[in-house]
Amino acid sequence: MxxxxxxxxxxxxxxxxxxxxxxxxxxxxxxxxxxxxxxxxxxxxxxxxxxxxxxxxxxxxxxxxxxxxxxxxxxxxxxxxxxxxxxxxxxxxxxxxxxxxxxxxxxxxxxxxxxxxxxxxxxxxxxxxxxxxxxxxxxxxxxxxxxxxxxxxxxxxxxxLVKSDAELACLRESARITSAGLEAAMAVIRPGVTDNEVAAEGARALLAAGSEFMSLQPIVTSAERISVIHVNHKRRAIAAGDPVFLEFGAAYQRYTAPMMRTAIAGQASHEMQAVADLCRELYEALCRHMLPGETFDAAARAAEAVLSGWQETLFHSGVFGYAVGAQFPPSWVEGSGYIASGQARSFEAGMVFHLPLCLRLPGHWGIGLSDTVMVTERGGVALTDNDWRLRELPA
Missing domain, CATH: 3.40.350.10 (Creatinase/prolidase N-terminal domain)
Incomplete structure (x- = not known):
């Protein structure tokens, strides 16, 4: 035949x-x-x-x-x-x-x-x-x-860019599965465990909870490797006191709602906690400006103002949000819209963005926290369920 x-x-x-x-x-x-x-x-x-x-x-x-x-x-x-x-x-x-x-x-x-x-x-x-x-x-x-x-x-x-009710339902289901994967992965973080082992537990949970093949595999890095954008697990053992960065995104009917979390294998330093607090400030500023009629540029400039005192110390990509929806490998980034300076397009209700707020201290560590957020008449509303805490896990 x-x-x-x-x-x-x-x-x-x-x-x-x-x-x-x-x-x-x-x-x-x-x-x-x-x-x-x-x-x-x-x-x-x-x-x-x-x-x-x-x-x-x-x-x-x-x-x-x-x-x-x-x-x-x-x-x-x-x-x-x-x-x-x-x-x-x-x-x-x-x-x-x-x-x-x-x-x-x-x-x-x-x-x-x-x-x-x-x-x-x-x-x-x-x-x-x-x-x-x-x-x-x-x-x-x-x-x-x-x-x-x-x-x-x-x-x-x-x-x-503007999602229908049916698309939003898929993104919410992806958000549920993403959260299950992150929780399972964080539960195994401790000194001596490798980043691969953490990623493997997260991947198992994502698939068991209903994810299809993903646009990006689970991302897990620790310590100084967090400071390098877009590297991934590579058989590195986690040491006591290390931050461990996780970024997962389940696929449901090809729709992905990503989320970042960071855990500490022990106790966070004061500087790490300060950077985590800064991520939360950035998130809140962005959500306040994610209103129908306001521009992507205005939201980005509000975030830049929050970041201004740290710009000589920490690296951020300059993109505070990117649209997500139905995607295929090699990325879950939809490519249809970016929250960044100079982007003149205006928000509309029903747009959905991942806000990738990862701040990196080059050569040392990084802290990443994020949610996938929908534009509403009240501002940005999270579809994912990040608690925005820097998790301190028993060493």
Missing amino acids: DYTAYRHTLAETLACSELPFSADEYEARLGKVRAAMQRQGFEALLLTDPADINYLTGYHTFEVSVHACLVCTAQRLVLQVASIETGAAVVSARADEILGYRWENPDEVIGPLCDLLAPCARVGIDGWHASLRQGVMAALTARLGAGRFQEAGALLDEIR
Whole structure:
């Protein structure tokens, strides 16, 4: 049986059997996207970000390293996936047509796409996303001309930023699972235990509580390694007095609500506690400014004012929040909005951000505490349940 026969046979019994949301939810999303396309003069969108494809169709797979795309026009949604992915497309995607290409022969990608896009004078692409392959675009522009392809990454970003009730329910469930994983991981922290052992216990709890494959695996570091951004567990034993940093994010229907906590294998120093208190101050300032109509820039500047006395001592990334939602590896960052200086967009009710408040003393340690927060008329309201304490654990 070839992949085309496989797809059609599978569809007889399992078509859309793993669709995450109702048809009405997808129709509402598609209506917003098509209205935006019409306003901006696009006859088609060529979407390659796995999260954008998931948003409009439900399509999900753990294999996101191969080419996949969605062509969206005013009349049709056509999903193109590798032959090995047609099964996942049948069970999880709501599309008018599924096109396969042989996994081992990516040249088969271009012809069907040219046929779909040739009648469209203006095609929107997300040129800044890594999923848009240079080889695909080079072949398309060679055949169809470069002039018809225009940047449109912001079109989906602006729509995805504001979450529906169904999406918020998924984020709340992710928050519940994330908390269970963190609690289990923190319970095993003590001198002599390795960061791998802590991560392993957290991962076990996350999966047991219902997480799907995660966009980022559990992050656990200790002592001076906390001061280095984006390193992870590496068989390091925890020593007495070490801070231990944890950042977890469970996936539920691909939605992730991350959270950071920090524990001390013993007693916290006065300086560590002062930095933890500073994280809490930053969080409260941000939440006060996460009001509909207020800008991302204003919230970031309020946080910078809190941080001002420490800027020569502690490192912070400069991004006080980033939008989260449905995502795939290698990141749970949605990429649709950032709370940072110079970001002129305004908050709207229903936006959801992770506030990654990790402050690092380079070469020594770091303290990280965070919540995933929803914008409401009252300001930012946490979906996760951080207690904002620096946990001191028996040494």
